[in-house]
Amino acid sequence: MSERTGARGLVRSLTEQFTELPVDSFPQPADGPLGWPGYDAARARAAERTGESESVLCGVATVGGVRTVLIAFEFGWLGGSLGERTGHRLAAAHRTARAERLPVVSLIATGGSRMQEGMRALGQLQRVAAESARTRAAGLAQLAVLRDPATGGGWATLGAGSDVTLALPGAQVAFAGSRVRPADADPLAYLAESRHRAGQLDRIVSQEELPEVLGRWLSLLGPAVRDRACPEPAPVPPPAALGGQTLPADGWQALTGARAPHRPRAEAYLDAHFTDRVEISGDRSGGIDPGMRCGFGRHEGRTVAYAAQCGTANTPAGFRTAARLLRLADRLRLPVLTLVDTPGAANDAEAERLGAGAAIADCFAAVAEASVPLTTLVVGEGGSGGALALAAPGNTWVTPDSYFSVIAPESAAAILKLSPEEVPRLADRLRLRPQDLVELGVARGVVSAASRR
Template identity: 65%
Template sequence: MRDLIKSVCMAFTEFDAPPAESDVDGPISWPGYDEARARAQERTGEPESVVCGVGKIGDVEATLIVFEFGFLGGSVGRRTGDRIEAAFARARELGTPVVSFIATGGSRMQEGMAALSQLQRIARQAALTRAAGIPQISVLRDPTTGGGWATLGAGSDVVLALPGAQVGFAGSRVRPPGDDSAYTAESQLASGHVDQIVEDLPGALARWLTLLTNPCRTIPVPPAALGSARVPETGWDAVQAARAASRPHADAYLDAYFDWCEDVSGDRCGGVDPGVRCGFGFRDGVTIAYAAQCGTPTLPSGFRTAARLIRLADRLGFPVLTLIDTPGAANDGAAERAGAGAAIAEVFAAVASASVPVTTLVVGEGGSGGALAFAAPGRTWVTPDSFFAVTSPEAAAAILKRPASEIPATANQLHLRPQDLVQLGVAQGIVQPR
């Protein structure tokens, strides 16, 4: 554990431990508990299962909460709770982000409910720190189970994991027999509960802490167009230009706009949409959050991930750039069962309630409400090779019972061209290539 601290920190100063009660065998008089703690201290050189202090990671000072799994399985007892509570309070005083390096089997059974109730203390401290606008990062080590996963781990703003780490609420000795692969960092990433699995932990933490401590204080300008500068003559021309395989997509816009960026992943409800990219990007020394549709029908998990990103950016004070490029929200039975309507509503609400500026650029297809949910009223721009429509020309023709031959004419009637959108007041302007 001390080696881990040395590997990620240029300097580390440990906090003084809060005073501890002197109670032999703990609050429920578990036989031999005092001797077990003494053996754990002798074996690890640590008086408790967690060490807390302030360390410099890259160029950023952060409050560190580091678990020692060798001390009674990294279990959380009352003294652990005392230390974690004091660390969060100190982080708020210092204004430093909190990084939790978790390796725990859960609550300490030798202290009974007195140990389990520490999770409430930890959750309150995390909530107070969240309300103070201080970012929290968790690093999931092997293992991260029980209350450590359900509070410090899953409750952080950004969740990083080490490859192959055991991660899950149920520990290996108490879970039902069956699919052990569900309890891995890789499975949690695929299920939308982990943002990244990192090989280079010091580098990853330095990047994330740089991003989360340098918010942009101005309204971001929209990206320049990367495709054609010519606006389309007809609505059908606009549709064809936006659907062209050669037209630049969101990845190209993010690469051109940011010096570098880091993605977050997943909706924290069991889903990941590969057609939506969300995260934080560094541009000219400051950070801007982004939520980008990447050209596919947006899944409910994509909308929930975008809403999560916008709410997080708003709480931490980062402006948001949204990129629109979708034929619309996924509307099959699976999407309906996954809560498509409620997920879209989350994004509308997140954009509408954001206190930070949200800037939008339509870079391709703007398909109906599934696209509009990503759009910022009064701060939306369009590229020359994009369109935005109340519904697709094909759907409009079907609704009006028109033959397929009339789809191009229907596109013209929808007034979906970039210049139409400016005239209608939906877009502020058409961006051009630099």
């Protein structure tokens, strides 16, 4: 398989079974709605060359044991361009997905809208976006695999509009096609790798990995098991404590214990709690925060969404990524686990320029708006609003080697104009120990190593 593999060859390489959807007749006048000279002849040549009657192939497939609606673009058919018949088929594919409650996977290789059909072709982007929105509202996952090229309206609707976006290495992924970019444009800026670094793609996947990766995503996000077994999800239990089991004697001991470099971090908790995991990456707005891990895992046979802070000061991109995860989990009716561990939100000039306040506010809103159950475990530092933005109201738990505070004692001393020697005393006065948090009603309880996993 390669980036330019034909649609049917690509489908065969990814699926265990594929049944093409019926193709309804879609009559058009000679040479299309614009009467474009030679258009009918071009379509006939494309059909003869590829064996397809249109630029997209749609059907119901089994991928990794999961039934899904599969959309595969045939780039050899007029550059995989979108025309009226293309839009007709894409709409039918989404209607099938909603009727049978199946996720949608789009294998995209397109140069954009078909110029020979003019505005009738461009208008299909609105049609496709509307169908995608209806599928999203139905609580069905949409995944996109970006091949080479994935440009124009195909990228701006089916690609960027999907819940999860994967891309093959070196694929062109951009709104502007290669022939309409500025003459001095850096070609590397239009590649999938650049989109990934900018937080707009979740993962670059090699051709060999694609069947396995798609199967994992679909097994976690496909609705079939979830709909039958748990129409209204139950909260996920908090993970067991992995670090120290002794409660701190005072506030300063709690603070230093949570800041200890050897303390277990998010990675250890995620590995212990989940048997399988896949991760999203980026905020879709230009940023990635490696200190915020977000994704989906399998716990005791069901899928759980997670957002985990990794002990660093989170950037605006991190909070936007967490909000993206929370809203996706809510649409898919999946319970959420958040792990709190941050000294606080990043507060440097760059963070402010990138909209720290707005990003944190959006994360607070995503938590407040969630209609699925959220569970939070504070596994280390709980630094002010940057930590609280991920905390589940009424269902937050703490480990023995954690703390949660309205402000860091050092910052409190600076505000109160006290000497550094006063910091340990302030740590006590802030009542930030795990047992204090339970007594204050901030936390439901302190988890132990024997806690249910």
